[in-house]
Amino acid sequence: MGRKAKVLSEKIVDDEYIDKRLVGYYSTPDFISEYIKDRLIEIKGDGKELLDPCCGREEMVLPFLREDIKSDGIDLIRYKNEYSCNFLNTDFIKFYYDKINEGSNFNGLKYDYYILNPPYNCHEVEYIRKNKDILRHVFNDVGTSNMYSMFISAVIDLAKDGAVIGIITQDSFLSSKTYKKLRKKILEKCSIHEITMCPTDLFLKQGADVRTSILILQKGLDYQRNIKINNRCLSTKDFKNKLLDSDKQLYSLNEVILDSKKDNNEFIIECPSDIKELFNLPRVEDKFKCISGISTGNDKKYLSIEKIEPFVVPFYKNPGKDKFFTNKEIYLDRNFLDIEKIKPNFIVRNKEYLYKSGIICSSMGVQFTACVLPINSTFGVNSCIICDEEDKYWLLAYLNSNLVTYIVRGILIRSNMITSGYVSRIPVLNFSKEIKDELSSLGKVAYLYSKENKDINLFLEGINRIINKEAKLSSKSILYINEFKKELIRLT
Numbered sequence: 001m002g003r004k005a006k007v008l009s010e011k012i013v014d015d016e017y018i019d020k021r022l023v024g025y026y027s028t029p030d031f032i033s034e035y036i037k038d039r040l041i042e043i044k045g046d047g048k049e050l051l052d053p054c055c056g057r058e059e060m061v062l063p064f065l066r067e068d069i070k071s072d073g074i075d076l077i078r079y080k081n082e083y084s085c086n087f088l089n090t091d092f093i094k095f096y097y098d099k100i101n102e103g104s105n106f107n108g109l110k111y112d113y114y115i116l117n118p119p120y121n122c123h124e125v126e127y128i129r130k131n132k133d134i135l136r137h138v139f140n141d142v143g144t145s146n147m148y149s150m151f152i153s154a155v156i157d158l159a160k161d162g163a164v165i166g167i168i169t170q171d172s173f174l175s176s177k178t179y180k181k182l183r184k185k186i187l188e189k190c191s192i193h194e195i196t197m198c199p200t201d202l203f204l205k206q207g208a209d210v211r212t213s214i215l216i217l218q219k220g221l222d223y224q225r226n227i228k229i230n231n232r233c234l235s236t237k238d239f240k241n242k243l244l245d246s247d248k249q250l251y252s253l254n255e256v257i258l259d260s261k262k263d264n265n266e267f268i269i270e271c272p273s274d275i276k277e278l279f280n281l282p283r284v285e286d287k288f289k290c291i292s293g294i295s296t297g298n299d300k301k302y303l304s305i306e307k308i309e310p311f312v313v314p315f316y317k318n319p320g321k322d323k324f325f326t327n328k329e330i331y332l333d334r335n336f337l338d339i340e341k342i343k344p345n346f347i348v349r350n351k352e353y354l355y356k357s358g359i360i361c362s363s364m365g366v367q368f369t370a371c372v373l374p375i376n377s378t379f380g381v382n383s384c385i386i387c388d389e390e391d392k393y394w395l396l397a398y399l400n401s402n403l404v405t406y407i408v409r410g411i412l413i414r415s416n417m418i419t420s421g422y423v424s425r426i427p428v429l430n431f432s433k434e435i436k437d438e439l440s441s442l443g444k445v446a447y448l449y450s451k452e453n454k455d456i457n458l459f460l461e462g463i464n465r466i467i468n469k470e471a472k473l474s475s476k477s478i479l480y481i482n483e484f485k486k487e488l489i490r491l492t
């Protein structure tokens with residue numbers, strides 16, 4: 001626990017005093033707490049006791065108390081004098097550790113329901129850093145990257161068979177490789193009842209621009225039925241209506257998991273079946289080298305926006321929103337290979353591919369785009385596909401299509417940076433020579449137009465038409481990916 005958090009835990013904290021970033025405090029809106037209560041009771045009607053391991057001001061607990069469900073709440077911080085639940089002022093991670101070490105035949109706690117909106121930000125980073133060794137030991141199965149994943153893992157371990165777990169949390173766990181082990185644990189230990197993605201504006205009023213989802217699990221594998229799935233909608237207003245809608249979108253477990261050997265059991269939300277099928281095709285990595293390049297450890301020192309000695313080697317970082325052509329060329333110190341030898345933070349990856357031409361992809365931000373990487377250039381940690389001249393333009397056209405935007409941002413990685421590990425798993429359609437030629441010509445003119453800052457939408461339309469046809473997408477799927485592309489930021 002950080003010094004400030006320690007001080008906080010010793011007193012009752014009022015609203016003005018609380019540093020949200022410090023404790024990761026974002027209140028669950030009432031309608032979400034009500035919804036989770038209704039769903040948990042719908043799944044298990046006879047439950048009598050509940051635990052919220054990070055109950056805060058009891059936002060999630062109160063609806064259960066109104067149903068006369070005996071409720072225990074834990075929190076590192078005491079936020080008020082009087083609690084309606086049975087409150088325990090302690091560190092839940094410590095509580096968990098003590099419980100699982102109580103005896104060898106631990107069969108789970110008494111609770112029928114668990115509810116949690118676990119902490120997930122800066123303070124936790126400090127918490128994790130300070131307690132790294134012990135946490136690594138306790139969470140050796142799922143890792144220690146985030147408090148929320150440790151909380152979910154701990155609750156799964158503590159739950160008895162049949163207990164129902166209602167969670168609202170940051171949803172990087174859906175697709176990020178970091179949470180592969182958490183997904184594995186969920187799939188091995190729990191039945192999944194629901195994954196509902198929340199709109200991006202849900203916590204905005206509280207100052208958090210965070211992507212969250214509701215996840216409803218039940219301990220044990222015998223309870224798996226079809227899963228209620230809701231993709232992200234555009235606003236909280238639409239979301240409220242969606243939750244009221246009794247028409248459930250039900251999917252089999254198989255439809256919700258990307259489970260081929262190359263993938264990482266990503267939880268995929270409303271992925272049309274004709275697009276999921278494409279994951280049986282070869283991937284970018286089966287056809288091309290997909291790599292990341294140089295991290296300088298100190299960009300200010302080793303990179304320059306002006307071409308001035310010794311900064312003369314063209315260097316590309318993130319092409320951002322640019323498509324086909326990017327002018328975001330900066331310059332790297334010509335002595336970079338010598339610098340690497342003396343500076344441990346300066347890393348030149350994949351030296352054998354230095355100065356080759358290829359395609360450079362965006363890494364930061366929600367957009368996914370691809371641009372030409374000119375020959376004799378270098379590039380940063382964003383992903384780069386090394387390819388010959390003859391493959392460059394059809395591949396460029398494909399990577400800038402709506403289908404690939406959806407594959408990357410709707411399936412492979414809905415959060416975080418798009419590193420080469422994700423780009424290398426993009427399925428590549430089996431284009432004939434004629435189609436490659438057609439795409440190449442469109443890719444080439446789009447590149448030239450883009451270089452002159454002219455509108456390329458017409459070419460993109462042509463590219464999308466060819467690719468949707470080649471992928472044999474239904475008109476419903478085409479509409480779906482087009483909508484996704486149109487509202488990329490709010491729907492990702």
Ligand SMILES: C[S@@+](CC[C@H](N)C(=O)[O-])C[C@H]1O[C@@H](n2cnc3c(N)ncnc32)[C@H](O)[C@@H]1O
Nearest residue numbers: 026027028054055056059075076091092117119
């Ligand atoms: C996102 S808030 C949720 C608060 C409330 N339950 C809600 O749903 O609105 C996360 C809560 O976790 C608590 N917390 C952070 N670290 C904790 C820990 N190690 N053990 C128990 N509670 C913790 C914070 O004090 C905060 O109340």
